[in-house]
Amino acid sequence: MIYELFARNYRAMFKPVSHYNPDSLFRAILSVAGVSIIAILLLAAVTVYEITSREMRRDAMGTAARVSQLMFEQQMENLTSVDRNGVTELRLDQSKIPVIDKYFRKYLPNFDILKVKIYSPDTKIIFSTDPKIIGRTDSNNKSLKRALGGETNSHIEKKDKMLDLVDEAKFKVAVVETYVPIRVSKSVIGVFEIYIDVTSYNENIANIVTNTILRLAIILLIVFGCSYLVIKNLIIVLKETQQELADKVLALEEALSAVKQLEGIIPICSWCKKIRDDGKSWHQLEEYISHHSEAKFSHGVCPECYQLQLKEIENM
16 A cells, blocks of 8 residues: 555656646645655564674574583583594583583573483484483584584574573564584584573564664654655645736747748848748738738938938928
């Protein structure tokens, strides 16, 4: 509906005839302004949401990276072993799982962490706070592969239901899943996958977007309102000017309709003052001008001719 209104007024504004119709032009300007306000608000909402979401995801990813580094340092003895060649490998003894699980469940809720997974280099889950998935592989996980390549990465997911580290169910939660490489020296020996609850941050983002758009809407309405008053006054002046011009044009057309003009070179006899027409015929001056214009002649005697004729009469 809005698009059709905008298109109709847009076409009307750029039709040649609309330049002579200030009301159509004014309606078209209002339509363009209205659509512009809506477009600006929508683009602003998307932009603000994207920026704040990106910042939230970056903060969550930074938190996950710091926490995972701290966890690994404190549980390194339980999570790794050294082979015959002195190379540290990610290896978890089954007897150590309860110890690590207790550690995670005790300290990680303070960081809004809901779930932790540890992957070996072959994409196998060697530990998870959800014990049912230990031993599974996730070879098609692109984010995991990027982390195994040494890149920390994250994305936002929405879950209908999820258990936290104290086994309490959470519904309609938003989490940032972060994949953090586990490094020893310069080698990646595994990956942490950490789920951070950002539901409250999402609500804050919605409030930020709403407040920003409301304030922007008020500013735009004030700006466009002032523009509306200016344009309305200009349209009134334009209509008055158009009317004045129309009246002048009408008066000029009426004047021109009563006038015929003689143009070009007119051949005239230098002696008797007759004029030759296009048909090579000669006509009296009065006859020719009367025929080719709206002028009429009345006859009289100029002072010089009067004196000349008077002398001739006296001589007679």
